[in-house]
Amino acid sequence: MSSQRCFFITFEGIDGAGKSSHIDALAQMLRQQGREVTVTREPGGTPLAEQLRALLLNEPMDALTEALLMFAARRDHLRRVIEPALAQGHTVLCDRFTDATYAYQGYGRGFDLQILDTLENWVQASDALQGGVRQPDLTLWFDVPPAVAAQRLSQARTPDKFEAMPQAFFARVAEGYAERQRQSPQRFARIDGDLPRDAVWQQVVDACMAHGVLQRSSA
Numbered sequence: 001m002s003s004q005r006c007f008f009i010t011f012e013g014i015d016g017a018g019k020s021s022h023i024d025a026l027a028q029m030l031r032q033q034g035r036e037v038t039v040t041r042e043p044g045g046t047p048l049a050e051q052l053r054a055l056l057l058n059e060p061m062d063a064l065t066e067a068l069l070m071f072a073a074r075r076d077h078l079r080r081v082i083e084p085a086l087a088q089g090h091t092v093l094c095d096r097f098t099d100a101t102y103a104y105q106g107y108g109r110g111f112d113l114q115i116l117d118t119l120e121n122w123v124q125a126s127d128a129l130q131g132g133v134r135q136p137d138l139t140l141w142f143d144v145p146p147a148v149a150a151q152r153l154s155q156a157r158t159p160d161k162f163e164a165m166p167q168a169f170f171a172r173v174a175e176g177y178a179e180r181q182r183q184s185p186q187r188f189a190r191i192d193g194d195l196p197r198d199a200v201w202q203q204v205v206d207a208c209m210a211h212g213v214l215q216r217s218s219a
């Protein structure tokens with residue numbers, strides 16, 4: 001087990017914001033600095049949660065069903081992957097977490113935010129925190145105008161259920177992320193994703209340094 005502090009870091013943003021490639025690059029840099037790193041994603045990250053992901057990304061369902069399945073997948077993921085990895089001293093890089101549920105199901109689909117609060121408190125209760133609620137130490141929020149993200153995705157792949165939503169939906173999702181940042185400004189680092197890849201990466205490095213995740217020498 002590493003003696004360094006380990007971190008739970010999440011990556012967020014509307015579809016097409018451009019977060020994915022930076023996750024692997026950050027994992028590589030952290031490993032070069034001697035950290036053990038677990039890279040994972042939501043919904044998903046365990047066999048059960050990946051099965052739920054396939055349903056969530058492809059099957060139509062009402063917003064309550066969607067929120068419950070997201071949190072069911074998260075519970076399995078926390079118990080089988082995230083909590084054990086943190087207990088072993090790994091830094092965990094997770095492509096999306098609960099901010100996505102607030103942004104997509106809450107703001108995007110209009111689902112009740114107080115019910116999401118309740119589910120968050122139940123699902124993220126952590127034995128390692130003596131019943132406290134597990135939250136990311138740092139959330140890198142890739143903020144991109146919905147029109148830019150839509151343009152990128154149109155050139156990239158066949159859209160899934162969420163990616164096929166109209167720009168107005170993503171404008172609400174983006175507002176959800178902005179509200180989450182206002183509620184937890186210390187946890188969030190806003191990354192301007194509407195810039196060339198190198199400039200986006202530099203912001204990722206700067207945010208990780210500012211939060212003590214990366215050491216200054218090798219970035």
Ligand SMILES: Nc1ncnc2c1ncn2[C@@H]1O[C@H](COP(=O)(O)OP(=O)(O)OP(=O)(O)O)[C@@H](O)[C@H]1O
Binds near residue numbers: 196
């Ligand atoms: N800074 C950038 N400038 C221009 N294009 C970019 C930039 N970053 C990523 N892209 C392109 O945008 C598309 C979406 O990027 P990517 O898959 O990394 O986004 P994402 O945020 O992970 O999306 P999703 O959450 O939907 O998986 C890809 O085709 C990628 O090559």
Ligand SMILES: Cc1cn([C@H]2C[C@H](O)[C@@H](COP(=O)(O)O)O2)c(=O)[nH]c1=O
Binds near residue numbers: 042043162
């Ligand atoms: C965790 C989570 C995710 N979503 C949505 C957001 C994306 O459209 C997909 C995941 O696809 P990605 O390419 O892996 O980003 O799921 C959501 O609506 N709610 C959530 O809690």
